[in-house]
Amino acid sequence: MSILTNPQLWAGTLSLATPLALPAIGGTFSERTGVVNIAMEGIMLIGAFFAVSFSYWTGSPWLGLLAAMAAGALIAWIFAWAAIRLASNQVVLGMAVNIFGAGITAFLLNTIFGYNGTPPSTASLPTITIPAIKSIPVLGWFFYQQNVLVYLMLVLVMASHWLLFHTRLGLRMRAVGENPLAADTLGLNVWRLRYTGVIIGGVLSAIGGAYLSIGILNSFDVNMTDGRGYIALAAMIFGKWTPFGSLGAALLFGFASSLSTALQGNAIPTDLIAMLPYALTVLALAGVIGKSVAPAADGIPYKLDR
Amino acid sequence: MGDFLSVTELTKAFPGVLANDHINLTLHRGEVHAILGENGAGKSTLMKLIYGLYEPDSGEILLEGNPVHFHSPRDAIHAGIGMVHQHFMLIPALTVADNVVLGDEPGHIRYDRKQAEEKVRSLSNQYKLTVDATAKVGDLSVGLQQRVEILKAFYRKAKLLILDEPTALLTPQETEELFSIIRHLRDEGIPILFISHKLDEVRAVANRVTVMRAGKTVATLSVAGTTSQQLANLMVGRDVVLRIEKQPQQRGSVLLDIRNLEVQDKDKHPRVRGVSFQVHAGEVFGLAGIDGNGQFELVDAIAGLLNVFRGSVWFDGQNITRLSPGARTATGIAYVPQDRQVEGLVLNFDLVENLMLRDFRRRPFSRNGWLSRQAAVKYANDLIQRFDIRPPDALRKAADLSGGNQQKVILAREVARDPKLLIVAQPTRGLDVGAIEGIHRQLLHLRDLGKAILLVSLELDEIMSLSDRIGVIHSGVLQDIVDAKTVTREKIGLLMTGSRSDEGARILSSDIQEVRKP
Numbered sequence: 001m002s003i004l005t006n007p008q009l010w011a012g013t014l015s016l017a018t019p020l021a022l023p024a025i026g027g028t029f030s031e032r033t034g035v036v037n038i039a040m041e042g043i044m045l046i047g048a049f050f051a052v053s054f055s056y057w058t059g060s061p062w063l064g065l066l067a068a069m070a071a072g073a074l075i076a077w078i079f080a081w082a083a084i085r086l087a088s089n090q091v092v093l094g095m096a097v098n099i100f101g102a103g104i105t106a107f108l109l110n111t112i113f114g115y116n117g118t119p120p121s122t123a124s125l126p127t128i129t130i131p132a133i134k135s136i137p138v139l140g141w142f143f144y145q146q147n148v149l150v151y152l153m154l155v156l157v158m159a160s161h162w163l164l165f166h167t168r169l170g171l172r173m174r175a176v177g178e179n180p181l182a183a184d185t186l187g188l189n190v191w192r193l194r195y196t197g198v199i200i201g202g203v204l205s206a207i208g209g210a211y212l213s214i215g216i217l218n219s220f221d222v223n224m225t226d227g228r229g230y231i232a233l234a235a236m237i238f239g240k241w242t243p244f245g246s247l248g249a250a251l252l253f254g255f256a257s258s259l260s261t262a263l264q265g266n267a268i269p270t271d272l273i274a275m276l277p278y279a280l281t282v283l284a285l286a287g288v289i290g291k292s293v294a295p296a297a298d299g300i301p302y303k304l305d306r
Numbered sequence: 307m308g309d310f311l312s313v314t315e316l317t318k319a320f321p322g323v324l325a326n327d328h329i330n331l332t333l334h335r336g337e338v339h340a341i342l343g344e345n346g347a348g349k350s351t352l353m354k355l356i357y358g359l360y361e362p363d364s365g366e367i368l369l370e371g372n373p374v375h376f377h378s379p380r381d382a383i384h385a386g387i388g389m390v391h392q393h394f395m396l397i398p399a400l401t402v403a404d405n406v407v408l409g410d411e412p413g414h415i416r417y418d419r420k421q422a423e424e425k426v427r428s429l430s431n432q433y434k435l436t437v438d439a440t441a442k443v444g445d446l447s448v449g450l451q452q453r454v455e456i457l458k459a460f461y462r463k464a465k466l467l468i469l470d471e472p473t474a475l476l477t478p479q480e481t482e483e484l485f486s487i488i489r490h491l492r493d494e495g496i497p498i499l500f501i502s503h504k505l506d507e508v509r510a511v512a513n514r515v516t517v518m519r520a521g522k523t524v525a526t527l528s529v530a531g532t533t534s535q536q537l538a539n540l541m542v543g544r545d546v547v548l549r550i551e552k553q554p555q556q557r558g559s560v561l562l563d564i565r566n567l568e569v570q571d572k573d574k575h576p577r578v579r580g581v582s583f584q585v586h587a588g589e590v591f592g593l594a595g596i597d598g599n600g601q602f603e604l605v606d607a608i609a610g611l612l613n614v615f616r617g618s619v620w621f622d623g624q625n626i627t628r629l630s631p632g633a634r635t636a637t638g639i640a641y642v643p644q645d646r647q648v649e650g651l652v653l654n655f656d657l658v659e660n661l662m663l664r665d666f667r668r669r670p671f672s673r674n675g676w677l678s679r680q681a682a683v684k685y686a687n688d689l690i691q692r693f694d695i696r697p698p699d700a701l702r703k704a705a706d707l708s709g710g711n712q713q714k715v716i717l718a719r720e721v722a723r724d725p726k727l728l729i730v731a732q733p734t735r736g737l738d739v740g741a742i743e744g745i746h747r748q749l750l751h752l753r754d755l756g757k758a759i760l761l762v763s764l765e766l767d768e769i770m771s772l773s774d775r776i777g778v779i780h781s782g783v784l785q786d787i788v789d790a791k792t793v794t795r796e797k798i799g800l801l802m803t804g805s806r807s808d809e810g811a812r813i814l815s816s817d818i819q820e821v822r823k824p
Contacts (some may be wrong), residue, residue: 168417175397175408182395186409186458187380296399 007141009255009262014142015216017247017254018153019044019208019225023232024239024246025160026204030076031241032164033197034177035083036299038094039076040205041229042101047072047206048213049105052220053112056122061214065125065149068210069203075101076202080195087301098229106222117219124218125149147215149207156204160243173197177295180302190302208232231277238280241295253277309368310335310497311356311466316365318351325351327521328365333466333497338488340500340508340529342541343518344738345709349501352518353468356499357389358382369466388459389468394451398444402426405443406457429460434490449480456487467491468499473507477596478766478799485511503541503739505534506767517541542740549771550746553754557774558587561727561758562608567617569600569607569782577603579782580617585727590749590759592773592790594766596802600782601762602644605729608760609641610634622726635664640725642716644732644762646709650716653705657695658686660704661719693718694744710741717748728752731762746772766798780804 003009023040030037047068055064079097082088109117125148133143143150164170175183176193184190208228213220231253238252239245256276263270311333318326326348333339343349354360356367358376367374369385376382379389396405403422406429412421426439435453437446443454452472459467469488473481488498488511502508508515509529516526517540524540538546562585569578577600585591595601606612608619610631618627626634635641643649651660662671662682670681686700695707695714704712713733720728730749734742749772753759763769769776773790778801785801 166417166419167415168411168413169415171400171404171408171411171417175400175404178397178399179395182397183408185379185395187383188409 003259003262006262007144009258010138010141011144011146012258012261013251013255014146014150015254016257017250018147018150018215019211019228020232020235020253021157021247021250022153022208022211023205023229024235024250025157025243026201026208027233027236028201028239028241028243028246029160029164029173029204030198030201031236031298032177032295033173033194034180034295034297034300034302035080035194035198036090036094037079037198037201038091038230038233039079039097039101040201040208040232041225041227042094042098043072043075043202043205044209044212044225044229045101045105045223046075047209048224049108049209049220050206051210052118052122052213052218053108055124055214055218056119059123061123061125064123064214065207065210068206072202072204072206072209073199074202076199076205077195079202080198083198084191084194084301087303090299090301102223105220109220109222117221120219122214122218124214147211149211149215152207153211154247156207157243157247160204164243169196174295176302177297180297180300184302194302205229205232234277234280237294240293252280256280309333310370311499312368313352313356314366314368316352316355316367317363318355318360319363324521326355326362329518329523331516331523331526333499334514335497336492336495337513338492338498338500338511340502340512340515341518342502342505342508342515342537344503344541344740345736346738347518347541348521349503349518350470351521353389353470353499353501356382357387357468383462383464386463386465387468388456388462388464388466390452390455390459390470390472392471392474394455396443396451396454398442400443401439402437402441402443402446402454402457403439405454406439406461410462425461426457429457433457433460433487433494435487447480448475449477449483452476452480452484453487464496466497466499468501470501471503472500473502473504475597477802478795479803481507505537505541508537509534519543538739542738546739546743550743550750552750552772555774556588556754556756558756560584561587561622562760563620564608565618565620567604567607567619568615569603569612570615571603571612576615577782578607581779581782581784582617583777583784583787585758585760587726587758588753588756589774590753590761590772592769592776593760593762593779594769594776594798594802595764595779597764599779599802601779602731603782604779605641605731605760605762609639609643609729635723638724638726640720640723640728642713642720642728642730642733644735646712646716651704651712654703656703657690657700657707657715658682660715661686661689661700661722664719664723689718689722692722708741710737710744713737713741713745717745721748721752725757727758727760729760729762732764733761734763734765734768742768766795766802770795770798778802 023044027037027040050071051064051068054067055061075097079093082093083090127145127147128151129145130143134140172188173193176188176190180190209225212224235246235249235253238249256273260270260273263273309332313329313331316326316329329352341349355362358379358381374385403426406426407422412418423439430437435457437450437453443451472484476484492498500512512529514526515529517524517537519541564581564583567578567581568576571577581604593601603612607614610629614627618625621637621639626637647653662685665671666677671678683700690698690700693714695711695718704715734745749759761769761772770790775787776790776793776798777787778785778798780802781804
């Protein structure tokens with residue numbers, strides 16, 4: 001199988017996994033605190049748009065990234081307010097954010113940048129090849145000319161794992177997602193912990209969006225996330241609501257996409273391979289590959305009766 | 307004053323009810339003080355006032371002589387009040403240590419799990435509350451989960467422990483263990499408030515008892531020298547019959563014949579394994595067992611709600627193993643399921659609709675697919691009168707009735723069809739002493755009429771006082787069938803835990819006597 005020794009296949013896998021892993025971990029943060037989050041698609045789009053815009057206006061892609069994170073936090077905060085404070089249906093809200101994200105970014109693109117879209121002169125984030133890794137056999141293929149956000153993503157995976165499972169804040173966030181009433185009687189602030197989870201989730205999703213617009217490219221297209229927010233949702237579930245699990249699932253899905261690109265022109269229909277992530281998700285949800293159990297209070301608003 | 311806690315003239319009103327009416331209560335150091343009362347007597351309201359979940363309208367709470375005003379449970383916890391709720395406030399997905407320290411974890415940003423486990427271990431040694439600090443709470447038995455709750459209180463430096471109906475979910479053995487823990491804590495000088503509606507338990511563990519009825523404190527007595535009957539009368543406010551005298555049994559022919567039955571749950575796990583027994587006309591056959599040992603799957607299979615995997619069910623000489631639930635009803639089987647609000651009633655339907663639920667397809671309730679409301683209302687009013695359902699209003703929704711009356715509605719619906727066999731699961735769960743008495747009388751009356759009754763209950767007392775024969779089930783296996791007249795509680799308790807040999811019985815029963823010493 002010469003195709004498996006093709007470095008581009010592996011570099012593509014990691015590159016395509018990045019915009020899945022980031023929102024998947026974002027969703028994990030939100031759902032671990034008990035707020036069902038299917039709004040990653042919309043938040044990614046908003047992140048992607050603001051990243052490009054601010055990169056163009058300021059000339060600095062780093063400021064673009066910051067703007068994306070701020071926009072992601074803002075939209076997540078509004079989502080959280082409606083989901084937590086108003087106890088609205090979280091799935092309906094998530095869909096609303098997705099539709100809003102698609103609409104507002106298309107509208108702003110046209111209004112601000114006009115028919116031609118974002119200017120080609122927009123700066124994008126740098127790609128890095130670390131010489132020490134480059135010469136290592138297989139690992140070198142993975143990390144060949146990756147964007148800086150790919151490395152950031154890997155750092156964030158580890159940081160997220162540490163935060164969720166090894167800090168006091170993480171313990172409290174998980175407690176609130178499992179049994180908010182118990183947490184409340186122990187003096188934890190259920191609402192504030194849930195806001196924290198949702199907003200961290202929004203920031204991570206927005207970074208995922210920024211990776212598409214100023215990481216791989218330097219432009220924004222209408223609906224450029226192309227359903228990645230939903231695949232991230234699948235990766236989150238497939239990864240059993242853990243950062244490393246999400247990364248693993250994202251890599252698997254990234255590999256499937258990369259493989260379908262690499263196999264173009266071969267005998268195997270690429271559409272079949274592109275189908276793989278979705279088929280795997282259905283299998284995961286059906287409990288074939290170990291049981292994936294959501295946090296117990298996921299999706300249930302907590303009302304204070306005091 | 308040597309009083310640790312004293313409550314004077316405490317009053318709390320809710321719209322339409324005076325839940326606590328000038329309550330007085332004192333709790334000494336080193337005593338177990340029981341609060342005894344029926345459901346709705348105001349016990350929970352009183353506890354919530356003491357624990358800061360409600361604020362009183364008037365009256366005073368003194369803790370160690372100083373007046374306290376709690377605005378939330380946090381204030382109460384801070385003042386040294388620990389409470390173990392009837393429904394545990396635990397997080398099953400986390401470990402014992404995580405649960406105990408949550409909200410006040412060791413460490414700064416990083417959570418110091420090692421130190422948390424160490425603290426839990428030393429607490430559990432200090433208070434003799436043995437439990438594995440690293441175990442996941444969801445994997446523990448109910449009795450152990452309760453210990454985690456008690457540890458939580460002591461981790462927060464509780465000086466007073468409130469136990470709200472702590473034995474509701476425990477097995478007899480676990481109850482004994484809890485009582486020995488309570489006695490140990492009492493001897494350590496920790497005052498304990500023990501909320502209960504079970505007379506025997508109050509007598510077994512408490513030093514003093516305060517009886518509540520209809521929002522008032524009726525009496526505070528020393529437990530030594532009171533009888534269960536006295537306490538029951540105080541609690542209900544009239545003379546109650548605790549153990550109904552049974553008529554001599556007129557046992558008839560075999561009606562229900564279960565042969566080597568095997569049942570699986572929806573995940574294909576075997577829940578009932580090779581169970582065989584018979585129920586005769588004119589007898590109450592009690593099925594005892596700890597929750598989750600297959601008893602409810604067994605009766606669901608007999609009622610036709612679960613598929614039989616292997617074996618057969620014979621009723622009145624007919625093999626009904628493959629009949630639908632509806633067809634079984636037609637052969638003369640009636641079923642009172644364990645969860646009256648979910649399986650027994652449609653809470654949003656009125657009593658008319660609920661009472662005709664089994665028969666709405668038939669005349670006179672429907673004709674050619676059209677319902678006849680008139681006939682149904684007449685039928686409902688008739689049953690409401692016969693079974694003394696209150697309030698006597700057929701147009702009320704089932705949700706508006708008290709638990710006891712909801713149960714009467716289900717019994718009325720099932721019994722009015724004149725079945726030959728009545729299957730009842732947990733018929734008195736959560737009901738008052740008075741309501742329980744009524745249901746028990748009704749069941750024994752049916753037995754004396756020659757009906758066969760299959761009773762499943764987690765309350766051992768209920769099984770022992772009603773049954774003629776008792777089958778004990780453990781992990782889906784029928785351990786033994788014993789005569790209710792001669793068997794002891796201990797014997798059934800042991801069978802419930804699956805130990806069948808006399809050797810095991812001897813060792814365990816000496817253990818029980820050990821912990822029984824006051």
